[in-house]
Amino acid sequence: MATRLRGVVGFFGFIAIWQALASLGVVNSFLLPSPLVVAGAVIDLTVDGSLGRHVLASLERVFVGFLVAAAIGILLGLVTGWSRSTSDVLKPIVEALRPIPPIAWTPIAILWFGVGNAPSYFLVFIGAVFPVFVNTFTAVRGIDRSQINAALCLGAGPSLLLRDVLIPASLPIIFPGLRIGLGIGWMCVVAAELIAAESGLGYMIQQNRVLLQTPNVVAGMVTIGVIGFGMSALMGLFERRVIGWSQSTR
Amino acid sequence: MTAPGNGLQLKIEGVSKRYFVRRGQPPIQALERIDLTVRTGEFVSLLGPSGCGKSTLLNIVAGFQQPSEGRVLHNGEPIMRPDRRRTVVFQDYALFPWMTVQQNVEFGLKAQGMDPGSRAVIARDFIARVHLSGFEDRYPHEISGGMKQRASIARALVPNPDVVLMDEPFGALDAQTRVLLQEEVARLSADTGKTVVFVTHSIEEAVFLADRVVVMTTRPGRIRSQVEVKLPRPRVPEMRYDAWFIQTVQQLWQSLKPDWQERSDSDAKARH
Numbered sequence: 001m002a003t004r005l006r007g008v009v010g011f012f013g014f015i016a017i018w019q020a021l022a023s024l025g026v027v028n029s030f031l032l033p034s035p036l037v038v039a040g041a042v043i044d045l046t047v048d049g050s051l052g053r054h055v056l057a058s059l060e061r062v063f064v065g066f067l068v069a070a071a072i073g074i075l076l077g078l079v080t081g082w083s084r085s086t087s088d089v090l091k092p093i094v095e096a097l098r099p100i101p102p103i104a105w106t107p108i109a110i111l112w113f114g115v116g117n118a119p120s121y122f123l124v125f126i127g128a129v130f131p132v133f134v135n136t137f138t139a140v141r142g143i144d145r146s147q148i149n150a151a152l153c154l155g156a157g158p159s160l161l162l163r164d165v166l167i168p169a170s171l172p173i174i175f176p177g178l179r180i181g182l183g184i185g186w187m188c189v190v191a192a193e194l195i196a197a198e199s200g201l202g203y204m205i206q207q208n209r210v211l212l213q214t215p216n217v218v219a220g221m222v223t224i225g226v227i228g229f230g231m232s233a234l235m236g237l238f239e240r241r242v243i244g245w246s247q248s249t250r
Numbered sequence: 251m252t253a254p255g256n257g258l259q260l261k262i263e264g265v266s267k268r269y270f271v272r273r274g275q276p277p278i279q280a281l282e283r284i285d286l287t288v289r290t291g292e293f294v295s296l297l298g299p300s301g302c303g304k305s306t307l308l309n310i311v312a313g314f315q316q317p318s319e320g321r322v323l324h325n326g327e328p329i330m331r332p333d334r335r336r337t338v339v340f341q342d343y344a345l346f347p348w349m350t351v352q353q354n355v356e357f358g359l360k361a362q363g364m365d366p367g368s369r370a371v372i373a374r375d376f377i378a379r380v381h382l383s384g385f386e387d388r389y390p391h392e393i394s395g396g397m398k399q400r401a402s403i404a405r406a407l408v409p410n411p412d413v414v415l416m417d418e419p420f421g422a423l424d425a426q427t428r429v430l431l432q433e434e435v436a437r438l439s440a441d442t443g444k445t446v447v448f449v450t451h452s453i454e455e456a457v458f459l460a461d462r463v464v465v466m467t468t469r470p471g472r473i474r475s476q477v478e479v480k481l482p483r484p485r486v487p488e489m490r491y492d493a494w495f496i497q498t499v500q501q502l503w504q505s506l507k508p509d510w511q512e513r514s515d516s517d518a519k520a521r522h
């Protein structure tokens with residue numbers, strides 16, 4: 001509990017210093033509006049309904065891209081983790097694609113998919129798929145050989161081995177991969193919307209920059225931060241429920 | 251129930267195993283021309299210093315590994331892969347940590363496609379036989395090492411195998427728990443009449459449990475000698491004070507000492 005208390009103190013301390021700097025005129029209020037002004041902007045944008053619309057657009061994009069990335073990342077990770085010949089073929093390709101930052105995919109994504117939801121789905125997918133894949137692969141490679149042997153000598157066939165042994169044994173490592181993937185996916189959706197969309201939080205920030213509405217720009221940034229924080233917390237909650245059995249061994 | 255000596259259960263024929271570790275280096279010869287038979291219902295201890303190839307031999311019998319030469323027959327058929335007629339109890343338990351004790355013990359029945367109701371009843375019966383009743387819903391990390399090994403023994407017995415293979419099952423347990431579990435295994439093996447191959451590096455444990463102690467040499471593992479244990483079964487704690495038991499343990503120790511001394515010397519050298 002002390003940890004949580006210190007977290008709250010730190011957070012409000014940060015807000016207070018920011019407010020003080022703005023009130024005392026240390027920072028130019030056009031370049032960095034004060035927390036109170038930003039809060040006012042958040043309220044205005046919420047009341048006129050535009051913030052909700054943009055949030056929903058961004059969430060839908062990150063959700064779709066992330067689901068596809070999770071499905072493909074886990075599937076490829078399981079297959080390459082289990083089969084050495086598959087990993088010999090796929091690993092070099094993955095290792096060559098992985099260092100390309102998702103942002104660098106944006107121009108080609110617009111070229112391929114135009115403007116709208118599709119480039120965002122694609123960029124979220126690119127950002128999220130690698131951590132999911134790498135963690136799943138590492139998890140399967142690290143499974144205790146004698147647990148697999150135990151299952152085999154007890155008569156487990158391939159589907160029971162996958163469902164009751166390989167997947168649950170890998171989950172404690174797959175989950176952090178999913179969490180990191182979702183976080184990167186959330187950054188990617190905003191980056192994609194800055195240039196390749198006509199709705200969403202990224203688009204909203206970009207529009208308001210053009211209109212010189214800095215409070216709205218910062219309001220958008222704050223919303224992104226709060227939602228990212230919430231998603232990470234939700235994933236953590238879900239994770240603890242599903243892999244509670246591994247908690248005490250960490 | 252099967253009385254010992256009814257028939258041939260396992261036949262190990264000229265089994266050698268080489269491990270190729272690195273290109274350009276000579277392979278590690280873990281086993282060299284092992285010939286051994288195990289009768290139905292017999293309890294055989296494989297005794298040898300660590301690193302002599304006991305686990306390798308057990309893994310080959312289980313079907314987890316293939317020999318470099320030779321073969322192993324189970325009821326006359328060559329062993330190609332693991333199957334539920336030969337179940338294994340591992341030193342590190344190898345319980346599934348995401349399953350409760352009950353689910354672990356049921357696993358072999360689930361693999362056979364048995365319905366949940368019937369397998370729960372059977373598993374509970376075996377859990378009672380290893381004295382774990384009341385711990386069905388615990389996860390492995392919530393119970394002690396001795397209890398984990400009891401659960402893993404129940405899990406291995408549930409599919410009704412012909413042979414139970416045990417690889418230093420009590421190696422990680424404290425001395426008292428170890429003695430208690432030896433007595434438990436003595437009772438269970440007498441009750442069920444299962445054929446057991448029990449790997450250990452403890453002379454006392456080998457003699458206390460087995461109908462026959464098979465002594466292996468240091469690497470490359472070969473069979474050095476075999477000792478028939480004439481004590482009646484089930485084995486009970488008092489037999490540890492039997493004159494024949496004490497003498498046999500002592501004689502085995504005298505004959506093995508040079509081998510094991512050399513082993514620990516080379517270990518010590520390797521450490522320095």
Ligand SMILES: Nc1ncnc2c1ncn2[C@@H]1O[C@H](COP(=O)(O)OP(=O)(O)O)[C@@H](O)[C@H]1O
Nearest residue numbers: 269271278280299300301302303304305306307
């Ligand atoms: N997978 C492996 N690769 C290379 N060497 C191995 C492997 N498994 C065992 N060995 C070697 O084979 C020898 C016998 O090992 P093992 O069967 O585990 O002995 P024990 O169970 O009697 O201690 C040891 O020297 C060990 O280092």
Ligand SMILES: [Mg+2]
Nearest residue numbers: 304305306418
């Ligand atoms: Mg061993």
